[in-house]
Amino acid sequence: MTKWGILGTGKMAAALVDAIREAGGEVAAVGSRAEGTAAAFADHHRIPLRFGTYQALAGLGLDAVYVATTNDRHLSAALPVLREGVAVLCEKPLALDAAQAAAMADAARSSGAFLMEAMWMVFQPAFETLERLIAEGTIGTVHHIRADFGFPADLDPAGRLADPALGGGALLDIGIYPLTLAHALVGPPDRFEAVAVIGPTGVDLQVGVASVHGDVLADLSASFLADASLEAVVSGSGGRLRLHAEFHHSPRITLHRRGEQAGAWDTSYPGSGYRFEVDEVHRCLAAGRLESQRRPLADTLEVMQWMDAIRERIGVVYPGE
Numbered sequence: 001m002t003k004w005g006i007l008g009t010g011k012m013a014a015a016l017v018d019a020i021r022e023a024g025g026e027v028a029a030v031g032s033r034a035e036g037t038a039a040a041f042a043d044h045h046r047i048p049l050r051f052g053t054y055q056a057l058a059g060l061g062l063d064a065v066y067v068a069t070t071n072d073r074h075l076s077a078a079l080p081v082l083r084e085g086v087a088v089l090c091e092k093p094l095a096l097d098a099a100q101a102a103a104m105a106d107a108a109r110s111s112g113a114f115l116m117e118a119m120w121m122v123f124q125p126a127f128e129t130l131e132r133l134i135a136e137g138t139i140g141t142v143h144h145i146r147a148d149f150g151f152p153a154d155l156d157p158a159g160r161l162a163d164p165a166l167g168g169g170a171l172l173d174i175g176i177y178p179l180t181l182a183h184a185l186v187g188p189p190d191r192f193e194a195v196a197v198i199g200p201t202g203v204d205l206q207v208g209v210a211s212v213h214g215d216v217l218a219d220l221s222a223s224f225l226a227d228a229s230l231e232a233v234v235s236g237s238g239g240r241l242r243l244h245a246e247f248h249h250s251p252r253i254t255l256h257r258r259g260e261q262a263g264a265w266d267t268s269y270p271g272s273g274y275r276f277e278v279d280e281v282h283r284c285l286a287a288g289r290l291e292s293q294r295r296p297l298a299d300t301l302e303v304m305q306w307m308d309a310i311r312e313r314i315g316v317v318y319p320g321e
């Protein structure tokens with residue numbers, strides 16, 4: 001049984017406790033910035049070992065650690081664990097920027113540790129179905145991708161979504177999903193344009209990206225203000241596939257040809273949607289792999305580089321950059 005530790009005690013940390021257990025793993029330890037929060041989380045989730053620092057999880061003999069801290073701390077939380085040779089599943093975005101992400105990848109490689117971005121979307125039944133349908137030629141040649149991810153967010157200036165010191169902004173928090181969808185289907189862009197609505201704290205509250213990938217045009221957006229469709233549509237010469245909301249873990253895909261529905265696939269499932277990425281970590285560790293073939297670090301790094309370039313265009317800079 002894979003023995004996990006968790007860093008952070010927020011919403012995602014709690015969600016992954018359930019997912020890890022559902023996937024047959026054991027949650028053995030939790031690390032928090034403070035002993036009190038570590039103890040409360042550990043008691044609530046019945047986790048035997050609890051620590052008031054993140055560093056304490058290195059050297060415990062764990063098989064894997066899940067990093068669920070705010071974005072600004074992914075690098076500093078993951079490095080000590082990776083240097084011990086322990087596998088890391090790290091929340092998206094892997095880090096604040098491509099340089100930090102590359103430092104994590106280097107640390108993993110040099111100590112022989114597994115590292116993967118927790119990009120749960122690519123492990124979803126819907127995503128695998130979409131890729132299969134495209135490969136089978138269901139919509140002919142892909143020429144257009146549209147995806148928007150938005151919800152009216154809590155924009156507390158000191159919260160993780162709005163505070164630049166915590167790596168806030170719509171691009172890194174949710175824009176990463178439309179970008180990763182396009183990147184996974186058609187690779188990095190040849191060129192792109194980006195525009196944003198910048199909020200009072202200096203981070204992007206809305207961001208729109210128009211990109212060209214060969215003869216594919218992508219229209220990708222993220223918003224902390226709008227109750228958006230949360231759908232994705234991939235259109236080709238022979239029809240379009242619609243990933244119904246929420247597209248990053250879509251329960252249903254429909255095929256449309258010239259205004260008529262021509263097919264439908266149920267991609268819903270019971271249980272935690274985070275279970276699939278945990279299953280992948282378990283498979284990789286059992287096979288002795290240092291990277292997931294489904295979510296290789298090269299893909300994560302390319303999307304990080306694209307997000308760096310977008311932030312340069314829209315003028316979002318994090319402290320210390």
Ligand SMILES: NC(=O)c1ccc[n+]([C@@H]2O[C@H](COP(=O)([O-])OP(=O)(O)OC[C@H]3O[C@@H](n4cnc5c(N)ncnc54)[C@H](OP(=O)(O)O)[C@@H]3O)[C@@H](O)[C@H]2O)c1
Nearest residue numbers: 008009010011012013032033037068069070071091092093
């Ligand atoms: N995959 C998904 O569906 C999904 C969804 C939402 C978020 N995420 C990602 O998951 C990560 C955590 O998000 P979340 O929604 O779990 O956030 P959250 O509920 O705010 O929890 C974040 C945790 O980070 C730690 N932290 C470290 N420094 C902090 C600081 N200065 N302020 C506040 N918290 C700090 C805290 O743990 P301690 O107090 O224990 O140190 C806190 O509980 C982010 O990287 C985010 O991008 C992924």
